Amino acid sequence: xxxxxxxKPANRVDEIVFAKLKxxxxxxxxxxxxxxxxxxxxxxTGKLPSADEAKEFIQSSDQNKRVALIDRLLDRSTHADYWAxxxxxxxxxKAEFPVKVWPNAAQAYYxxxxxxxxxxxxxxxxARELLTSNGSNFRVGPVNFYRAIQDRTPEGIAAVAGLTLMxxxxxxxxxxxxxxxxxxxxxxxxxxxxxxxxxxxxWDPSNRPPCPATRRxxxxxxxxx
Numbered sequence: 001x002x003x004x005x006x007x008k009p010a011n012r013v014d015e016i017v018f019a020k021l022k023x024x025x026x027x028x029x030x031x032x033x034x035x036x037x038x039x040x041x042x043x044x045t046g047k048l049p050s051a052d053e054a055k056e057f058i059q060s061s062d063q064n065k066r067v068a069l070i071d072r073l074l075d076r077s078t079h080a081d082y083w084a085x086x087x088x089x090x091x092x093x094k095a096e097f098p099v100k101v102w103p104n105a106a107q108a109y110y111x112x113x114x115x116x117x118x119x120x121x122x123x124x125x126x127a128r129e130l131l132t133s134n135g136s137n138f139r140v141g142p143v144n145f146y147r148a149i150q151d152r153t154p155e156g157i158a159a160v161a162g163l164t165l166m167x168x169x170x171x172x173x174x175x176x177x178x179x180x181x182x183x184x185x186x187x188x189x190x191x192x193x194x195x196x197x198x199x200x201x202x203w204d205p206s207n208r209p210p211c212p213a214t215r216r217x218x219x220x221x222x223x224x225x
Contacts, residue, residue, distance in 0.1 A: 005030055033058045036066060044073040046082035080118040087113045090164055092148040102197045105137040105144050112141030127165050134202045136193070143201040146188055157185040 007030045009015045021028050031039070037057045041049045049057070057069060073079055088110060092099050095106045116126050133142040146152070149160045158181040162170040170178050189204025 033065075037069065040066075040069055040073060044070065044082070045076060045078040046085075047078060074120070077118070080114050083117045084110065084114040087117070091145060093144070094148070098150060099148050101137070101144050101148050104197070105147065108138060108141040109144040110141075130165075131161065135200065137199050137201065138195070140201075146190075146201045147199060152188075152190070154182040154184075154186040154188075157188060158182040161185070 007018075007028045009018050018028060034054070037049055037054050041047055041053075057065060062068065091109070091113065093101060093106050093109050093113070095101055095103045101109060116129075130142045130145050133140055133145075135143055137144050137147050145164075146157065149157055151157075151159070155178070158178070159170050162168045162181065170181055173181070187204050187207045189202050189207060191200045191202070192198070193200060
């Protein structure tokens with residue numbers, strides 16, 4: 001059952017969402033406390049509230065109880081467990097075929113994701129650490145982003161980065177934009193170590209692509225007069 005009270009934006013994100021709904025001709029509505037407590041638990045922790053938890057929330061007269069509930073749920077370890085699992089799917093944290101990140105690396109990768117969620121790490125920082133990390137895949141969790149990619153060409157890495165972090169399939173982009181995206185990953189290098197299945201991900205300047213503006217032009221003789 002929905003609340004008869006009209007919803008009001010509480011922050012800048014709400015304002016953007018409300019503007020989008022208005023543009024789509026959709027009238028927002030506030031859900032009831034019974035619906036809210038169920039959705040909040042499922043969205044934040046992946047679990048339903050107990051009967052006692054739901055009853056306590058619904059019967060509470062606290063005007064700020066929805067915000068307070070979200071804050072409490074975000075502090076639970078189940079929140080980090082649930083969202084780390086979601087990110088594990090997106091980031092392909094798998095030890096088996098065809099990804100083959102391998103157990104030691106998968107453990108390090110998952111631990112980094114879990115800690116990032118638990119610390120409420122900003123998304124831009126999360127993405128930056130993921131894309132700029134370097135070192136052993138057994139010891140530096142986020143470098144496994146590059147190891148979990150089967151097509152290790154700059155174009156292949158760019159495609160995965162676009163889909164993972166932007167939700168975009170870059171093969172639909174214009175060719176010059178795809179090339180501009182791929183060049184960011186043209187200097188990602190890999191090398192193995194003496195430890196079984198360990199691999200180092202590093203910045204390899206030898207892979208630097210030639211810049212069109214500085215590329216040496218082929219000499220062409222002037223025609224005879």
